[in-house]
Amino acid sequence: MQVTVTEAARRKQITEAATEVIAAAGYQRASYARIVEHAGLSSTRLISYHFRDKNDLMMAVLIAAIGTVDERMTARLDGVTDRVGMLRGYIEAQVDLLRTHPAQVKVIREIAQNLPDLAPVLADFRVGRLARQLTQGQREGVFAEFDVRVMARTIASGIDGADSEDYGRELADLFIRACVG
Amino acid sequence: MQVTVTEAARRKQITEAATEVIAAAGYQRASYARIVEHAGLSSTRLISYHFRDKNDLMMAVLIAAIGTVDERMTARLDGVTDRVGMLRGYIEAQVDLLRTHPAQVKVIREIAQNLPDLAPVLADFRVGRLARQLTQGQREGVFAEFDVRVMARTIASGIDGADSEDYGRELADLFIRACVG
Amino acid sequence: MQVTVTEAARRKQITEAATEVIAAAGYQRASYARIVEHAGLSSTRLISYHFRDKNDLMMAVLIAAIGTVDERMTARLDGVTDRVGMLRGYIEAQVDLLRTHPAQVKVIREIAQNLPDLAPVLADFRVGRLARQLTQGQREGVFAEFDVRVMARTIASGIDGADSEDYGRELADLFIRACVG
């Protein structure tokens, strides 16, 4: 029995299944066989047909995850002009994402760890928005003098360790002290 | 041609080769074949002879790496009683390790990521010494009130992102501000 | 050069080759390599493709063997109502199977010996039909009083040692004496 759907719908089905498999089992264990099983597809051939190779699939998964995360962050921080409020909002929003979109967050980390070539691109994605806000804050005299790149990366890596909303609030307190100095 | 060396020497040769392979290629790609090639051994059977299984080998690699790192840290911080000086010394020493013992540091991270059962033990190894110092500092009134667990984990993850001595100094400044408040 | 046949045909080819290998070399020595060689296949990967794992293959082999044996026995004994005639027919038919379908008979024994979990199921297959007939014969007063389970198992194991039609006839005489008493 041969079920035919549109190219776009099939690609989405596969990337979503791949996202869940990567989040649950890790990048290395996300084999075609496991993805096919999770998605209920007929054979791995279906993946090979819709994606050039495994790297192509992973890029699609990554782009989708980044899109989702970016959208959520933009929605959360839109209109916030207060620098300190922005910093707290950024950290708490990121921590909140771990709860609301765990698969997407996990996928971004997994791919970053396992495809080192992407590290710089992903680093900028994770840190760019924050760094710009920190620089603005320094210009306005709200934040002390510090190396913006170091601060942004430290905040980002600190967020990765969070496991609860309380942790997020404590983290925000910590970095507000460090930034306002 | 059969070359015979002592058990201890052979085990050390293999664990060192494995350490380098893990650091260079990652835990998942550290196959017996790659380790044997890197060490110039005759066959993978030599690893199976000296280690019960792959997990046994990885434990030996991990213990060696932890031993090296722990020894360096103890040597660096021995005799430092000033709390703020200790905090700076801890961070800078850790960052320095990334340069002087990159393979050992990488191995500890790789194994922690890929053997989740060990995560709690390794977390304590990475964070325990620091957390005790922070708590002491709070009792002495040198450090402000903050969640020691969050602070220690944030410092540890911040260190992982460092890539130079300058970065280490800036990180120390950052966390001294956050701790002294 | 890639030769493509249907799933069913390939499975049959593999199970038949496996049957012959098990019969000739024993369960333990029936490796994928030997089966592939016997069947003239390109690589062991072909077996892994068509069967989930080795146990899956062995179950397919066993089911085929049981099917063949059961079909032959049913054909031989269909319509026989005379209890003593049935007993003789059963024993001689079983002995005859050793000559006409040696591989199937050998496979059932080998798998029973090497997969102890299946022993009860196979024991029932080997002994169930016979035990029912013996019980009926006792009810009808044709057979003496004896433990049906012991008798059926003894008959079955006696058959295993047979090596000729004469042996089969002698065996039938023996057990008719033992049953009629």
Added chain:
Amino acid sequence: MQVTVTEAARRKQITEAATEVIAAAGYQRASYARIVEHAGLSSTRLISYHFRDKNDLMMAVLIAAIGTVDERMTARLDGVTDRVGMLRGYIEAQVDLLRTHPAQVKVIREIAQNLPDLAPVLADFRVGRLARQLTQGQREGVFAEFDVRVMARTIASGIDGADSEDYGRELADLFIRACVG
């Protein structure tokens, strides 16, 4: 630490360990590694030193098992002249051996199954004594006319299936009926 014992004592230690391993795990799984572990020896090299190869070890194991079994049977049947009593005694003594010397009985079967070259020799060992008694019984007119070889083999294989003393008694009844006719 090097412990030195006599050749004979060491061979006995190894054959006994091998006997237990074969009985517990089967012939195929009785590897040098498992035997060494069971016996608490320092390395597999000790086996290679005392036995030419694995076949040599297995012969030693088999001879020891046969010796034990033969001795018990001789003790049990010595002085029994009554033919029918001898037949019952033989069957019940064999079934009793399954309980008192399970390892030795298991070893003989395992080796017979896995070393087909020995089958004739072992068949004679298992069947010879019994066949001679049956022939004598026929000459004395106590037993009916039947093929002694078939009867002896059937009795022997019937015994293999026994699992209790009751089973043994029932088996003796069965074969007395079949022999006395």
Added chain:
DNA sequence: AATGAATGAGTCTTCATTCAT
């Protein structure tokens, strides 16, 4: 747009045996 079938390379582990004291 989809599929069934096939594949070579690679994974770790176990095996009995041999080398060299």
Added chain:
DNA sequence: TATGAATGAAGACTCATTCAT
């Protein structure tokens, strides 16, 4: 008499990809 160390071959199984419709 004993031992530590080393070994090549073989075991089942998984991988992403390609062939051929």
